[in-house]
Amino acid sequence: MPADRDADTIAExxxxxxxxxxxxxxxxxxxxxxxFARALYLAAxxxxxxxxxARGDGESRPKAATAxxxxxxxxxxxxxxLAVLAASLLxxxxxxWPSSTPREQVARVERxxxxxxxxxxxxxxxxxxxxxxxxxxxxxxxxxxxxxxxVFEGPSAFxxxxxxxxxxxxxxxxxxxxxxxxxxxxxxxxxRVVDLGTRFGVEIxxxxxxxxxxxxxxxxxxxxxxxxxxxxAVGQAGQFRSGSAALAMVPxxxxxxxxxxxxxxxxxxxxxxxxxxxQGQWFDRDASMPSPGFETLRVLRYPExxxxxxxxxxxxxxxxxxxxxxxxxxPATFTSALIWIDDDFIKGMRMNRIGTVxxxxxxxxxxxxxxxxxxxxxxxxxxELYLGLRVGDQISWSTSPQKYEETQFVxxxxxxxxxxxxxxxxxxxxxxxxxPTADVETALSxxxxxxxxxxxxxxxxxxxxxxxDEIRGGFRWADxxxxxxxx
Amino acid sequence: xxxxxxxxAALLMRHYPSLYGYVYVLLxxxxxxxxxxxxxxxxxxxxFGELEHEDDFxxxxxxxxxxxxxxAKRRRARxxxxxxxxxxxxxxxxxxxxxxxxxxxxxxxxxQKCVEALPAESQQLIRLRYSDECPxxxxxxxxxxxxxxxxxxxxxxxxQLLRDCVERKLAxxx
Numbered sequence: 001m002p003a004d005r006d007a008d009t010i011a012e013x014x015x016x017x018x019x020x021x022x023x024x025x026x027x028x029x030x031x032x033x034x035x036f037a038r039a040l041y042l043a044a045x046x047x048x049x050x051x052x053x054a055r056g057d058g059e060s061r062p063k064a065a066t067a068x069x070x071x072x073x074x075x076x077x078x079x080x081x082l083a084v085l086a087a088s089l090l091x092x093x094x095x096x097w098p099s100s101t102p103r104e105q106v107a108r109v110e111r112x113x114x115x116x117x118x119x120x121x122x123x124x125x126x127x128x129x130x131x132x133x134x135x136x137x138x139x140x141x142x143x144x145x146x147x148x149x150x151v152f153e154g155p156s157a158f159x160x161x162x163x164x165x166x167x168x169x170x171x172x173x174x175x176x177x178x179x180x181x182x183x184x185x186x187x188x189x190x191x192r193v194v195d196l197g198t199r200f201g202v203e204i205x206x207x208x209x210x211x212x213x214x215x216x217x218x219x220x221x222x223x224x225x226x227x228x229x230x231x232x233a234v235g236q237a238g239q240f241r242s243g244s245a246a247l248a249m250v251p252x253x254x255x256x257x258x259x260x261x262x263x264x265x266x267x268x269x270x271x272x273x274x275x276x277x278x279q280g281q282w283f284d285r286d287a288s289m290p291s292p293g294f295e296t297l298r299v300l301r302y303p304e305x306x307x308x309x310x311x312x313x314x315x316x317x318x319x320x321x322x323x324x325x326x327x328x329x330x331p332a333t334f335t336s337a338l339i340w341i342d343d344d345f346i347k348g349m350r351m352n353r354i355g356t357v358x359x360x361x362x363x364x365x366x367x368x369x370x371x372x373x374x375x376x377x378x379x380x381x382x383x384e385l386y387l388g389l390r391v392g393d394q395i396s397w398s399t400s401p402q403k404y405e406e407t408q409f410v411x412x413x414x415x416x417x418x419x420x421x422x423x424x425x426x427x428x429x430x431x432x433x434x435x436p437t438a439d440v441e442t443a444l445s446x447x448x449x450x451x452x453x454x455x456x457x458x459x460x461x462x463x464x465x466x467x468x469d470e471i472r473g474g475f476r477w478a479d480x481x482x483x484x485x486x487x
Numbered sequence: 488x489x490x491x492x493x494x495x496a497a498l499l500m501r502h503y504p505s506l507y508g509y510v511y512v513l514l515x516x517x518x519x520x521x522x523x524x525x526x527x528x529x530x531x532x533x534x535f536g537e538l539e540h541e542d543d544f545x546x547x548x549x550x551x552x553x554x555x556x557x558x559a560k561r562r563r564a565r566x567x568x569x570x571x572x573x574x575x576x577x578x579x580x581x582x583x584x585x586x587x588x589x590x591x592x593x594x595x596x597x598x599q600k601c602v603e604a605l606p607a608e609s610q611q612l613i614r615l616r617y618s619d620e621c622p623x624x625x626x627x628x629x630x631x632x633x634x635x636x637x638x639x640x641x642x643x644x645x646x647q648l649l650r651d652c653v654e655r656k657l658a659x660x661x
Contacts (some may be wrong), residue, residue, distance in 0.1 A: 004647070011646055015624060015639075016515065027574050030581075037581035042589075045508035046649070047617070049595050050602070051517075052504060054617035130534075132554070159554075169557060170572065189557045208572045 006036060010043045104129040106163040107150075110141040111260075113331055115154065132159040135171070137281065139258050148184045148195075149176040153258050161187065172203045174257040177217075186212075190242040191223040196231070201257030205239070213237040215254040221247050255306030255482040264332055264473035269310040276313065276455075281328045292326060292455065300338040300469045302409040304427035306484045312340065312469035315456055325367035330453035332473030333415035335362075336480035341404045344464035346378045346385050358390065358457030359466065362414050362450045368458040371448030372419045374412060389421050389440050391448075398423045398439040411435075411480060417444045425481070435477035495535040498544045499528055505545060505591060506552050509582050513556045513575060515567035517622075523555040530555070545586055553579060593657065601652035609645050616642060 012018050013026055030037045107127040115138030117123070123133060127142060135154035142150050145163035152158055156171020166173070167187040177184045177195040184195040186202045190210040193202050198217025205211055212219060214232045221230045223240045230247040232238050235254075238247040258265055270279040276292045277284040292315045300312050339359065349357060356377045361370025373390040379401040387410060388397035402408055402423060411422040413435070420438035429436045455468065472480040499506075506527060511520040530551045538547050553575065569578060602610060612631060621627040628638040 007647065007650065008643060011643060013515075014511075017639075027569055027571075030569060031574050031577045034577070034581060034584070037577050038585050040512055041508060041578065041581045041585050044512045045504050045585075045591070046594075046598060046653075048504040048507035048511060049598055050613060051617035052507070053599070053602075054614040055619055169554070204572075206572075208570075 006039060007043070010040050013040070014044060014047055105145065106160045107142045107144040110143045110149070112141070113139045113264075115140050127160050129162060130159065133157065139260075139263065141260060144181075144184070146181040146184065147178045148181050149260075150174070151176075151258055151260060168202055168204060170204045172201065172257060174201045174215075174259050175199065176259070189224075190240055190244075191221060191226075194220040194222065196220055198234075199259075200232075201254060203257075209239050209241050211237065211239045211250060213252055213254045213257065215257070215259075223247070251307075252484075253306060253309065255484065256309070260474075260479070263475075263479050264330070264471070266328075266471040267309060268313040268469055268471075276326050282326055283328065284326055298340065298467070300340050300407045300467065302338055302407055302424075302427075304430055304483055305338075305409065305470070306482060308338070308470050312338070312467040313455075314465055314467050325361065325454035325456040325458060327367060327452045327454045330362065330450060330473060332475065332479075333450070334411065334413050334474050334477060334480045335360075335453065335471065336409065336411040337471040338469045339408050339410060340406070340467040341376060341385060341408070342464045342466060343383070343405050345466055346376075346404050348464050350378050356388075356390065356395070359455075359468075360412070361454035361457065362412075362448070362452070363454065364449055364451050367452075367454045370454055371450065372412070372414045373457070374410060374421065387421065387423050389419050389442050391419055391442050391444055394442060396440045396442050400439070411477070413438075413477075414448065414450050417447050418442070419444060427483075429477075430481040430483050431478045432481075433476075433478065494541070495532050498541060499531055499548070502545050502548060502591070504595065505582070505586065506548055509549055509578070510552050510556055512578055513567065513569050514559055515569070519559050523552065523559045526555045526558070527552045546583060549579070549582060593660065594653065597653045597656040597660075598649065600656065601649050604652065605645065605648065609641075609648075612638075612641060613645060 009018075009026065009029075013023075018026055030040060105126040106129050109123050109125060109127065112122075115122070116136040118134030118136055123131075123140075133140075133152075134157045135152055137154040139154070140152050142152070142160075144150065144160070144166075148164075150166055151174040153172040156173065157169040158171070158173065159167045159169070161167050164181070164183060165185045165187055169189070173186060175184060175186065175195065176199045177197065179197065182195055182197045186193040188202065188204060188210040189208065193200070193210070193212045196218040198219055199215040200217070200219050201213045201215065203211045203213075212221060212232060214234050214236050216234055218231055218233050221232065221238060221240060222228075223244050224242040226243055226245060228240070228244060228246050230238065232247075235252050237250045237252040237254075239250045240247050256265065256267065268276075270276075276282045292313060298312060299308050299310070301307055337360065345357075348354075356375045358370070358373040358375050360374040361367065362372045363370035371391065375388050375390045375395065377386050377388070377397070379385050381401065383403055383405070384401040385404050386397045386401055387408065388395060389412075398421065400423070409424050411425060413420040419442045420435075421440040422436065423439045425436055453471070453473075472482070474480045503524075507520060507524055510523050510527070511517065514520050514523060527548065531548055534551070538544060556575070569575065602613060605613070612627070615621045615627055615630060616624070621630055624638055624642070625635055628635045631638065633641070
């Protein structure tokens with residue numbers, strides 16, 4: 001039972017008596033105190049019961065009231081019953097027709113990657129009008145009857161309200177609207193995003209705001225409870241809330257949207273100072289294994305790539321964390337990442353006479369035995385390092401040295417019987433249909449099974465650290481080399 | 488009415504206070520809450536065939552109500568205090584927890600007996616407070632010839648009596 005003061009506060013809320021500043025504190029209490037939230041719900045249900053009873057009879061007859069509570073309760077529900085009856089009639093009409101008029105099919109499931117659904121069921125085949133989904137994790141791609149490709153990233157909640165409309169309740173959505181399907185609409189709690197022939201992404205932010213990023217073409221935004229209408233062009237992004245007087249422009253971040261199921265984007269934008277394990281899809285095979293924390297230092301940037309939103313992940317911090325690998329499922333053949341290697345890392349290798357250290361590994365379940373590794377070794381010059389590939393006992397190095405304490409953009413391919421590495425490829429090659437010539441190419445005798453990406457290497461030395469950010473996975477060169485703004 | 492739709496109606500009526508309480512807490516006024524529940528009733532009737540087990544009716548219907556709350560919020564110029572997704576989730580979790588721990592039929596029966604045990608004047612006050620006749624406490628105060636603050640004080644005391652009475656009756660029955 002709530003304390004008297006809490007009970008009074010709850011009653012004041014239910015009576016609409018809280019001042020605006022009190023309402024804010026009330027909301028914070030509900031969010032932070034589950035016991036208080038439960039007391040609120042219990043009180044509201046009690047009041048709903050009393051209200052239902054009282055509304056059945058408008059007469060003021062105390063004694064009769066005592067006798068008549070039960071009958072009035074039944075009469076009260078006539079109001080609800082009428083609504084249900086009306087709805088039921090619709091339902092009956094609906095249920096008579098299915099054999100000859102099936103529910104309208106508005107989309108189909110195209111592809112899913114690492115998807116987990118809230119109700120445990122896996123959507124397959126056609127999607128019916130009004131069908132709602134709650135995607136806990138992974139990426140799901142649907143194609144509407146009008147040919148619009150929609151890609152949802154978990155966690156997200158959405159519902160198809162027609163072949164030309166999808167309602168996004170939470171999460172992130174990318175839309176690719178072909179010619180002839182213009183007008184496709186994403187409906188959110190804050191308003192609508194209407195396609196004008198384009199590719200765009202919509203995201204529901206942490207505070208419930210709607211954010212739209214135009215990757216190609218144009219869109220129109222229509223804000224609920226407001227007359228505000230705006231158009232956004234390629235490379236522009238805006239944010240709005242229901243009732244806003246105007247669209248607020250925000251920095252364009254089109255690359256954060258997954259544009260096809262099977263593509264992976266890991267920006268490491270998690271809460272600082274937490275272990276990586278448990279964030280996103282990162283896991284740890286051994287609960288005792290130390291995990292990299294988010295003692296972040298810097299933002300890594302590379303020309304023409306989309307700018308990261310947050311800091312990079314720091315591995316091998318001096319506290320001795322991350323001395324063993326941490327992994328995540330990796331259903332991709334192309335991988336790209338930004339890395340930054342500290343000078344003490346290379347100096348430590350020299351002092352300790354360590355030939356190579358693994359940075360990223362690709363393999364199955366054993367982090368000690370990755371099939372393909374991105375490795376690093378000190379260069380001859382004081383501030384030089386080399387990046388290379390290790391496949392089994394076979395090691396190949398890039399011919400050009402790189403500088404430590406500079407951002408390196410690496411792209412790796414592990415498909416078929418070839419492993420390839422590109423180090424700092426020219427931005428002119430980004431999003432090309434075919435990749436440029438690789439810096440390192442290694443033939444594999446047996447195609448490896450790549451299921452997991454590992455950061456770090458088993459038995460790695462504990463000196464210094466290195467950083468990584470913006471890991472992308474896909475199936476083509478273009479998937480992992482996005483431009484900041486589409487051409 | 489088909490068998491399915493009559494079952495939907497019966498379940499909706501049985502769980503009406505829980506659904507109304509949930510929607511009202513989130514929207515903060517009765518007009519929006521009633522509109523939202525009308526929509527919920529329509530969707531429940533239409534989608535009832537998708538419900539696998541009737542035991543799951545309340546969380547299932549609350550999921551529909553949650554969507555309707557979001558729609559109702561969109562239509563409002565001023566957002567209620569619990570309009571944001573975090574608060575919405577907190578209230579959904581709370582409702583789930585309470586539903587798991589509460590036999591609503593027992594609680595409602597206890598509440599009904601407790602109301603019937605109130606003095607006649609208190610019963611009248613409660614009934615007027617929750618009826619269409621007095622949409623707010625100011626109207627109620629005029630109706631019972633008291634000041635607004637005195638009326639609030641009376642209501643507070645009656646609610647306290649009812650809360651204590653319900654808890655006592657539920658404890659006695661277990």
